[in-house]
Amino acid sequence: MNKKLSIVATSLVTASLVLAACGNNNEAGKAPGSSDDSGKEKVTLSIWHNYTGDDQRAQTMRSIIEQYQKDHPEVELDVQAIPPDGYRTRLKTVAAANEMPDLFVMWPGVMTKEFQAGNLLQPVNELLDSKPEWKEGFLPGSFDGFTIGQDIFSAPIALSPTSILFYNKSILEANGLQPPKTWDDLMNAVSVLKEKKITPISLGNKAAWLAQSSIFSSLADRVTGTEWFLKAAAQDGAKFTDPEFVQSLAYLQELGNAGAFQEGFNSIDNTQMEQYFAQGKSAMMIDGGWALTNLAASASKEALDQMGATVLPSIPGGKGDPNTISGVVGTGIGMSAKVDGAKKQAAYDLMFAMAGPDAQKRVLESNQLVSYKVDLDKSKVTPIFAEVYELVNSVTRTPVYDGVLSSAVADELNNGLQELLMGGKPEAIAKKVQAAIEKESK
Template sequence: MKKMQKMSLMLLIMMFIISACGNSGNTNKKAEEPTTKDEKVKLTVWHNFAGDDLRAKTVRSLIEKFQQDNPQVELDAQAIPPDGYRQRLSTVAAGNELPDLFFVYAGSHSAELYKAGLLQPITELTVEHPDWTSKFLPGAFDPYKFEQDQIYSAPMGMSATSFLYYNTSIFEQYNVKVPTTWDELMTAIKVFNDNKMTPIALGNKAPWVAQSTIIGAIGERVTGTEWFKNATAQKGAKFTDPEFIDTLGYFKQLVDNKAFQEGANSIDNTQAEQYFIQGKAAMMISGAWSLTNLAASASEEQMKVIDVTVLPSISGGKGDANTITGGAGAGLALSKRTEGATKDAALKLIYAVSGPEAQKAIAESNSMVMYDTEIDQSKVSSLYYKAFNLVKKTGITPVYDAYLSAEAGEVINNGLQEIMTGGTVESVAKKLQDAQARAVTP
């Protein structure tokens, strides 16, 4: 009897195993059969690479390649001209209608969007690609780190805003020394004016130009970085302090001594670049964007006589003269509302435009990057290569509007235009102080 029970039990176990195997086989078969095709993922992105310069074309081509490589993504990419970009983004941000991805500037711009609760971190992307993350230069992520060191963007370039470009042939023609001190700069300005040559090309129609390219560099030489950061935080320093009055005073000295061409407030930055490259001005104070613009529009004959250096030192100043204003460049930020498959696609696009291959491509479009990459010298202009090597030997100090509140940034932009049309430095300083105090004081 016991023998029969054992045999029955064994038969039951064998039947169970066979049944289980059969079911397992059926399950695997069903898993191998696709139930639905990949659905389209809609992704919106705004950026300001709307121009014809090499960098803009390169970034647009990276976005286009992403779309080709990811046909399941229905991409709506809008290229908005830089002069109107920030205002348009502010308008949609006020209504909480930001696109999934959007181009943000380092500093106060991204910080204000973060404080408004409109961003979400991309830290998971930096963790997923540690080799990529480790090759960014020191400080590259600092402006994009907020709560608990979460990272909110990856810079697609380096913002270098205050190169002093100069035409070596014009300096040689009038036997002028390339200025290393403020007094030498004023002497050069006088010689060029006496010979009916514009000393410094400036296109300040969009009023950020003078602020971004000139006033921060003068400020660094006069006040130093620590004073400026204290003033922005309204801790022990104010923009009505004597050192900042002096900073604006040096800018007014340029205006009063006719350093800039007539109508500088009525022409744009691109026109000023052309004015300079055509040999109508001996110098130009501008950012790294001019490297890409000139590489796209100027002949090699025109480019070979252009060299680049830093603004001159100012006697008695508290800062470092061997510096250029700038820092981490802008990057793509992720809307707080973006989630699911759309978020996955957005992170993938961020990597496509700021990953190792993208950083190399952007660098070889004659645009500075905050990334350790090798560049093919034959692919860049001689001027870019000079600036590339110059940056390696200089410090980077703050651009004013990257640290000021949005209102205060607008005040200093418009204030420099006022000084150029007869306004007083004291009036501009007071308006700037009042605006920054409103932003900082609870």
């Protein structure tokens, strides 16, 4: 009898162990930090991005993220896709609370410096050094805006010239005009087009940054020269109340007073502005390289064929080089200072997937400029993209104001430019910008 009971008990124990083993093979039954069938530790990785649009670059980046998820079943991605207009605000909000996502789209320059100062980032030198061929493929200066001391905090996924003068060839030719090379050429074109009831330049300044980034950064450099701006930004022998800066504001206001922009320009965004131009409702548009991928996705072939591109015109007596375009390397992927262990390796893998050589090629072919050595196959991009590609490679780059100034000072300038175009006085706006930077320097 005792022997039978012993056999039954042994059978029950064996059965329970088999059932437990079966239960452990169920993915839902795995504890956090356990391994998947490949033996890799399962991790959850959060990422925020602003690739929400229908433009080709956004579609490309989303597809890269989706492919990563398929290739890495051990990683559970928590993806937050936030529209571009609200993205920076959302990111700065979580930064203030020290609740950063594991990975996030970030900008070089000021944002990198502010996040690093708040101990919110960690460098990615280890990843870059582990793939030297990839690191060496970037164009000179690509890492500058992401570098503090010896630490590199991201690799750029794009190149962003911000002040390209796009023009409609048919509209200009029909009115006896050429792409403007001088300020007088531009003001004459505005006058001729206004008389014909044609909007000279489309503008979408709803989010306030566009007039600063796409028009003023380059226009002001024509007047003041780059050296003056960098000194003013550093408060090192120059101030924003100096005559040359006030004159820069006056030039922009002159455009506005001449009726260069359509009515309601402060109530539409840059995407609507680009559509306005693509539909032939304006003769020109001053915009950044990001417009190219938007136009490729939304404009007709006929509209794209009519587009040309050049630099902003020269300013009489200006101290800046007229053969320049303001711009920065584009956004990259930043990594939270809190990421470590298996999650860090997963983050490195995703960063490389989004900024590695294959991704750079795909981004270029989505009509988005990159800061990486990639041969352009012109058959895969629009004619206007190929033209801008040649243009950008034939000029030098000057700073973008909000890539150098702190967020608070850049916001003061952005709001000031909106006020300027609605009739505000250049001297008063210059004083506000100077006051903002002095307040920050105390």
